[in-house]
Amino acid sequence: MAESALLSVEDVSLVFGRVQALSAVSLQVRPGEILAIIGPNGAGKTSLLNCISNFYKPTAGRILFDGNDLTRTAPHRIAGFGIARTFQNIALYTGLSTLDNLMAARHIHMRAGLLQCLLYWGFSHREDLRHRLVVEEIIKFLEMEAIRKTTVGALPHGLRKRVELGRALALEPRLLLLDEPMTGMNQEEKEDMARFILDIHEQRGLSIVLIEHDMGLVMDIADRVVVLDFGVKIAEGAPDEIKRNPEVIRAYLGQAYT
Amino acid sequence: MTEPQTLAQHWLSNVRRWPGRDQVAARQKDLGIWQSYSWTQEYEQVRDFSLGLVELGLQRGDRVAIIGDNDLEYLWGILAVLAAGGVVVGLFTDVTPKEVQYVVTHSDAVFVLAGDQEQCDKLLAIRQDTPLVRQVIYWDQRGLWGYDDPWLMSFQGVQTLGRAAQQADPDRFEALIGAGRADEVAMFCYTSGTTGLPKGAMISHGDFIYVAQAFDAIEKVRASDNYMSFIPMAWIGGAALDLAPHCTSGVTLNFAEGPDTVQQNIREIAPDALLYNSRLWENLVASIQVRMTDASWLNRLLYRVFQPVGYRTAEYQLRKQRPPLPWRLLNSLGRVAFFQPTLSQYGLHRARTAYTAGAALSPDVVRFFLALGLPLRQIYGSTEVTGGAITHRPDDIKFESIGVPLPGARVKISPEGEILLTSPGLFAGYHKDPAATEAALIRDEEGVAWFRTGDAGLLDEDGHLIYLDRVKDMIELGSGERYSPQYIEGRLKFSPYVSHCMTVGDATLGYVTALITIDYDSVGRWAEKRGLAYTTYADLAQKPEVYALVRAAVERVNATLPPAARVRRFVLLHKEFDADEGEMTRTRKLRRSFLTQRYADIVQALYDGRQTVQVTAAVQYQDGRVGKIDTLLRVEAL
Numbered sequence: 001m002a003e004s005a006l007l008s009v010e011d012v013s014l015v016f017g018r019v020q021a022l023s024a025v026s027l028q029v030r031p032g033e034i035l036a037i038i039g040p041n042g043a044g045k046t047s048l049l050n051c052i053s054n055f056y057k058p059t060a061g062r063i064l065f066d067g068n069d070l071t072r073t074a075p076h077r078i079a080g081f082g083i084a085r086t087f088q089n090i091a092l093y094t095g096l097s098t099l100d101n102l103m104a105a106r107h108i109h110m111r112a113g114l115l116q117c118l119l120y121w122g123f124s125h126r127e128d129l130r131h132r133l134v135v136e137e138i139i140k141f142l143e144m145e146a147i148r149k150t151t152v153g154a155l156p157h158g159l160r161k162r163v164e165l166g167r168a169l170a171l172e173p174r175l176l177l178l179d180e181p182m183t184g185m186n187q188e189e190k191e192d193m194a195r196f197i198l199d200i201h202e203q204r205g206l207s208i209v210l211i212e213h214d215m216g217l218v219m220d221i222a223d224r225v226v227v228l229d230f231g232v233k234i235a236e237g238a239p240d241e242i243k244r245n246p247e248v249i250r251a252y253l254g255q256a257y258t
Numbered sequence: 259m260t261e262p263q264t265l266a267q268h269w270l271s272n273v274r275r276w277p278g279r280d281q282v283a284a285r286q287k288d289l290g291i292w293q294s295y296s297w298t299q300e301y302e303q304v305r306d307f308s309l310g311l312v313e314l315g316l317q318r319g320d321r322v323a324i325i326g327d328n329d330l331e332y333l334w335g336i337l338a339v340l341a342a343g344g345v346v347v348g349l350f351t352d353v354t355p356k357e358v359q360y361v362v363t364h365s366d367a368v369f370v371l372a373g374d375q376e377q378c379d380k381l382l383a384i385r386q387d388t389p390l391v392r393q394v395i396y397w398d399q400r401g402l403w404g405y406d407d408p409w410l411m412s413f414q415g416v417q418t419l420g421r422a423a424q425q426a427d428p429d430r431f432e433a434l435i436g437a438g439r440a441d442e443v444a445m446f447c448y449t450s451g452t453t454g455l456p457k458g459a460m461i462s463h464g465d466f467i468y469v470a471q472a473f474d475a476i477e478k479v480r481a482s483d484n485y486m487s488f489i490p491m492a493w494i495g496g497a498a499l500d501l502a503p504h505c506t507s508g509v510t511l512n513f514a515e516g517p518d519t520v521q522q523n524i525r526e527i528a529p530d531a532l533l534y535n536s537r538l539w540e541n542l543v544a545s546i547q548v549r550m551t552d553a554s555w556l557n558r559l560l561y562r563v564f565q566p567v568g569y570r571t572a573e574y575q576l577r578k579q580r581p582p583l584p585w586r587l588l589n590s591l592g593r594v595a596f597f598q599p600t601l602s603q604y605g606l607h608r609a610r611t612a613y614t615a616g617a618a619l620s621p622d623v624v625r626f627f628l629a630l631g632l633p634l635r636q637i638y639g640s641t642e643v644t645g646g647a648i649t650h651r652p653d654d655i656k657f658e659s660i661g662v663p664l665p666g667a668r669v670k671i672s673p674e675g676e677i678l679l680t681s682p683g684l685f686a687g688y689h690k691d692p693a694a695t696e697a698a699l700i701r702d703e704e705g706v707a708w709f710r711t712g713d714a715g716l717l718d719e720d721g722h723l724i725y726l727d728r729v730k731d732m733i734e735l736g737s738g739e740r741y742s743p744q745y746i747e748g749r750l751k752f753s754p755y756v757s758h759c760m761t762v763g764d765a766t767l768g769y770v771t772a773l774i775t776i777d778y779d780s781v782g783r784w785a786e787k788r789g790l791a792y793t794t795y796a797d798l799a800q801k802p803e804v805y806a807l808v809r810a811a812v813e814r815v816n817a818t819l820p821p822a823a824r825v826r827r828f829v830l831l832h833k834e835f836d837a838d839e840g841e842m843t844r845t846r847k848l849r850r851s852f853l854t855q856r857y858a859d860i861v862q863a864l865y866d867g868r869q870t871v872q873v874t875a876a877v878q879y880q881d882g883r884v885g886k887i888d889t890l891l892r893v894e895a896l
Contacts, residue, residue: 136289141400146518148290195401202403 005064006031006207007052007175012061014047014231021047022231024061029175034201034208036222038215038242040251043228045211046088049177052209053085054078065175079108084173086164088180088211094153098144098163099135101152105170106131138166141203142196158189165196169204176200176208182217190214194221219243227251264438264463266341268505272481273301275508281481283504286330287515287523297508300334305431307413308338310420311369312434314393318343321365321446325349325358325380326373328487328496329513331397331413335371336491336501340444340463341435347446347458348492351377357456359384362391365446365458365689370394371413375401378410385409440464446689447494447641458689461494465644465683470502472664472683477611477652481508483530484608488520495615498645499533525605532609535616536623539634542604543626549603564592568629575628576655589631597630606632613637613649618725620752621657628655636660638725642698642709643667644683648723658749658818659722669723670708672700675740676729677715678708685709714742716820724818736768739822746772746815746825753811754780755804758835760848761825762861771864772828773857774808775799775835781807796832796889805830805894812896826896827864831857832873832889863893 005028014022022044029035037045050056052063054075063070065081073081092101110131112124120128139148142162147155152163161181168176181197182190194217200206212218218225219239227235227242229251235242242248262268272283276297283300285292295303316322322339324346326332339346347365349358351373358380362370372378372394381394396402397413424431444466446458473479485503489496503509509530514523524532534542550561571589574581581589601607612627614634627634635650638660648669650661663669667681678700684707687695699707714726726732727742734740743761750759750772757777763770776799784807785792792798808830816824835841841853854861863871875887 133289140289143516143518145287145290145515146522199401202401 004030006066007209008064009048009052010062010064012048012051012058012063014044014051014056015059020231022051022058025228025231025233026061027226027233027236029207029209031207032201032205033223034197034210034221036210036212036218036225037228038212038218038225039228042230044231045228046179047231048228049085049179049209049211053083053177079171079173082172082174083177084168084171084175085177086161086168086179086181088183090157090160090164092152092160092164092167095151097149097151098147098155098166099139099149101163102135102138102166102170103131105167106135108171134172135170138169141169141199142166158185158193161185161193162196165193169200174207176206178208178210178212180211180213182212182214190217197221263440263467264340264435264442265444265466265502265505266337266435266438266463268467269304269337269341270301270432270435272505272508273297281508282510283508284330284333284511284513285484285527286513287519287526290515292512292526295330300337303330303334303417304337304341305424306417306420307334308341308420308434309423309431310416310418311338311344312342312430313419313423314369314416316342316344316369318437319345319442320369321345321347321367322369322371323347323349323358323362323365323367324371324492325351325353325377326371326397327351327517328489328491329373329397332371332373332491333487333501333504333511333513335395335397335413337505340438341431343434343438343442345443345446347448348490348497349448350490350492353380355380355383359387361448361456361458362388366390368392372396374398378402378405382407382409438463440467441686443686445497447492447497449641457691457694459494459641460686460689461497461641461644461683462686465685466498466502467506468666468682469498469644469646469664470506472666472681473499473646473649474503474507475665476649477531479503479507479509480530483507483509484527485509485511485531486520486524486527486529487511487513488524489533494641494645495533499531499613525603528602528605528608530608531611531613532606533613533615533637536614536619537616539614539619539623539627543623546600546604546626560596564588564596565629567592568597568631569625572625572628575633576625578653593631601630601632611635611652618660618748622752622754624655624657638723639679640709640711642685643679643681644685647679647681647683656718656720656722658724659718660725661723662721663723669717671715671717672710674729675714675716675726675732677711677713677723677725679711680706680708714740716818718818733763734765735763735770735822736765737822739820741770741819741823746770746819746823749815749818750774750811753808753814755784755807756811758842758848760835760850760853762854762864767865769826770823771861772812772825773831773853773860774812774828775831775833776804776808778834795834796887799830799832800889800892802892805892809894809896816896824896828894828896829860829864829871829891830894831860832875832891860891863891868893 007029009027011024011026012022013024039045051058054070058071112127116124182193198221201208222239225239225242227248234247235245262271279296281297282294283297285294322344324335336346347367349361368390370381370391372381378396393411394409395411395413395416441462441464443460444463445461447461448456448458450456485500487500491497491501500511504511512527514520567588571581571585598607612632612634615637624634633655637646637649639645639647647667648661648663670678672678698710700710701707712729714729714732716724726745732740732742746761747759750756755777756774758775760773761770778795781804790803812825837844842848860871871891873889873891877887878884
């Protein structure tokens, strides 16, 4: 099983001063699955994601992605391995258009040097076209044609979330980390986003780690669910098992109600 | 080939006329770039799909339902069905599976072209109830990757079958087209029908060709024209205004990148002709005006200078006069400096023909666009007369009317006031419903069949048709005459000085009267300009000058109506209708019965010959005391 995992989190702990954000959490993401991480506020979901994208350095344990130890890798090299993420609080270039935000994400795949780009002839021109094609396909896939040239700062929240997802896809990752991709959305926008996530999964065969609060949606789209509570993994399994797990019910609804 | 008889034969003659790559048949934006297809490329696409359907068992006269957004495959799918002698049954994209089931079974469709996953899912949901459907064919694969059902087949899959058939018998496709006749049915258009189940109006190839050629006779359609296909082709409008001229005149059809990009794409294409509904035109006026207030000082200056020039020129045009030379010169300058650049912001600068359909457009909107050099023309018709039957001529536009009949079409008003239409494009009846067909048609003494539109209208002295209302919404007066509250109220509100209006008059009351409220802002401004002093709304409303102002507006509306349906008396109310007091709904619709009760005394005064009527309104002052305000309202007789 360990061999077949794309991402393997092994006994990861994270301490901020006296706060134990994560204690010896282990989990695995298999190729081509959607793994949801759920848990009450402050359970350590985003901390775990930040450890995977090497934004935080775990106090103990290690994280293996395709055989590479991510805890020993510089954060800016994570994307090069094939890991892309979106943020709970959107982090886009608000002054740039949708198209430019996506093109900016292509930089890790660009090879032309400064001088070549200044000339914009031959190789660098062809390279630009090639990347534009990749980006245009993502725009079509996520149905963002109408906002291609719109400045991201002028877009409503739901669409910005979609642009951010598009930017993560533009990295052409093998593992996609989605931190609450549906917060602040209405039901229709959530359903659209869920459909996009499923389509990405189905068409591109990506592994996806998803943090989300909307339990109904999580149960609908995830293959497996991991539950965190106060930095400890309290359950793991298929959505149906999780729904019946007394530990999970206690963590979410409180002892008195069980 | 002799004179083409069917849409497919016309289409084939276009293919032969333009064998090269220069003439574009269709275009769609994909991945941010407009992709063009020549007539030869379109021919190959249509041929392969058509022969593929025949291989799958399509027979002449078989029905093929199609549901999806307008795009290239939709166009090619329709052309392929028509080429094979099949009948297209259009469905709107937002219908429910139940409605799909009704239309598919009622039309006995043997194939369904369903654009994408959403539409395929609808078909899968009703599969048990549609045993005649042999195959569902999709063209947008998205989301269907995981479907493994032989009932579903891709557009390309059908084309592969067709290519093999073409190689086996290269003449087969054109032989199929050649076998078509003008009186063969091309399309079933299901009319939503406000009551009962939808009815499938059968429209023949000849009907479509007649309408396309009639519009061409009014305003020449050129092969170099670009049209934007965004009106659903399931609706008669899309088929008659886009598909038919594509076949008969060879116009290029352009398809948007997606449903959300239509407006952007129209701007890029700048179509030579287009049809918007009246609501959209009104929104455009508002949008242009708002953008002008945010524009640079230079643009605002141009607006201030040339807008009046445009309006002055438009006035001459409406009076069918030639403007004097200085105005013509100024207007030409305006066209270059302001009108064309403004229109181009909305992709309207190339439009020779701009149609409006739906509710009547206010004269202000018509004047606004005419001043910019874009004459808007009403179009009126119905599915049963293949879309359009009545339209304005480019040089004969009247605000009140919806135009005159197309060449070859005729209109008359029945004794009951209903609009009756006949034309060479009259439909062949409703599918499987001879009783409804019988009920929809009236035969005159010469045996000519006239379609009953269900609309009430009038013909003016110039032969222009004026639309009033649905016949069932007309109100009968004590005298037996009928009038339309909607028409009078709607037209009166075209005056900037009238904010609301309620007409009174029914079987117990002999004639039509009206309660009118003035628009405080615009009447107030008007009064200030004339140095007319006033204190309150009630005071302003009772000024004789204001009465004269509104009287002129009422007289203008009356002039378009037969004497019995004219407003005889009116009162300007002392206050506006108020939703908080229950006089209107929150969507600003009048609550008629409540208003009739509340203003019973005024209504009575309108009929008993009084000159004035006293109203008392209770008011609560800020210090809590309650008082009464008495106002004497004048009753104006016309």
